[in-house]
Amino acid sequence: MQEKKRSPEEIVILAISSAAVFCLLPFLIWRSIEQDWLIAGLDLFAITVAIVIFIHVYVTHKVLYARWILGILCAIELPLTIAMKGSDQIGWIYPAIIAIYMLLNPTVALMISLTMISIVAGVLWSQLSPLMYFQMLFSILATALFIYAFAAHMLNQQQILQQLSTKDPLTGAGNRRALEDKLLELMSYKRAHRDNTSTLILIDLDQFKEINDNYGHNVGDQILVTFASLVKQKLRNNESLYRLGGEEFVITVADKTSDKASILAEEIRELVDMFLFTNSIHLTISIGIAESQANETSLEWLGRADAAMYKAKGAGRNLCCVAA
Ligand SMILES: Nc1nc2c(ncn2[C@@H]2O[C@H](COP(=O)(O)OP(=O)(O)OP(=O)(O)O)[C@@H](O)[C@H]2O)c(=O)[nH]1
Numbered sequence: 001m002q003e004k005k006r007s008p009e010e011i012v013i014l015a016i017s018s019a020a021v022f023c024l025l026p027f028l029i030w031r032s033i034e035q036d037w038l039i040a041g042l043d044l045f046a047i048t049v050a051i052v053i054f055i056h057v058y059v060t061h062k063v064l065y066a067r068w069i070l071g072i073l074c075a076i077e078l079p080l081t082i083a084m085k086g087s088d089q090i091g092w093i094y095p096a097i098i099a100i101y102m103l104l105n106p107t108v109a110l111m112i113s114l115t116m117i118s119i120v121a122g123v124l125w126s127q128l129s130p131l132m133y134f135q136m137l138f139s140i141l142a143t144a145l146f147i148y149a150f151a152a153h154m155l156n157q158q159q160i161l162q163q164l165s166t167k168d169p170l171t172g173a174g175n176r177r178a179l180e181d182k183l184l185e186l187m188s189y190k191r192a193h194r195d196n197t198s199t200l201i202l203i204d205l206d207q208f209k210e211i212n213d214n215y216g217h218n219v220g221d222q223i224l225v226t227f228a229s230l231v232k233q234k235l236r237n238n239e240s241l242y243r244l245g246g247e248e249f250v251i252t253v254a255d256k257t258s259d260k261a262s263i264l265a266e267e268i269r270e271l272v273d274m275f276l277f278t279n280s281i282h283l284t285i286s287i288g289i290a291e292s293q294a295n296e297t298s299l300e301w302l303g304r305a306d307a308a309m310y311k312a313k314g315a316g317r318n319l320c321c322v323a324a
Pocket of ligand 1: 027166170204205206207208209210212216217219220221224246247282
């Protein structure tokens, strides 16, 4: 069986949890030799949590709780260490802030790191000269704010790239790449839960070439946009629209048999048939419906929906056909 690829989030958690273990382990040994049991206990606790998180993420690939626990651990461990051992430990605050931003959303990370900085500032107030105190405080605050600006910028870029790589720029529907990912997800869910069934609804706009020829490509484009937004209005949470290419679209209907998906397909067919597009253009659609089957590939599944759609075309168009 092919091994599941690790996501960037998993790699960050595995790296930070293992770094925490390797950074803290020598100090745990040192404190134990010195019989400084309180701080040794704190280090042991942090190492244990980091190891548990590492194993959990390594085995399950799940990151949601792991990133929160690790982020909060970073924010708690440091003020406690400073409270016990004094201002010598302040250098650790910089990697701790970076780790928190790598683990959590920038706004959450900002709130957590500012809380941690406020606690550390309170603890250090009586331990440092005023000049030293404010130099340290401002350098830590500046670090937190600069990393926030960087992390927020990176998140924004990441969202734009995600949008560009998964959406069809004309209609805003998912693109072919997003559809392929969705099909793989639905197929692997089906393999894991044999009795689960999902259905594909493949839609082709009828005689769309005539519309382009008669009204021009721009009007054709506008119709594709209006069609996609009409369909989107009909979809619920577990249903998504993708543009397969040209004037072909696919709706993935998770957790539903072809009988139930046919009701949605027929509603969409009727809606389009009744609708007047730009320039009062009337349009019809032909639909192929295929329920997922065990032991077939996502391409075979899509192929059955396509064959059913061509059957609808062959039977006179403006029809829904269910694959055998
Ligand atoms: N305006 C516009 N037209 C497109 C786009 N993509 C594909 N098309 C057009 O869609 C038309 C598809 O034509 P055909 O494959 O012959 O199919 P059809 O005319 O819909 O006929 P049937 O499918 O048999 O009902 C072609 O004229 C393509 O140029 C697009 O992004 N915008």
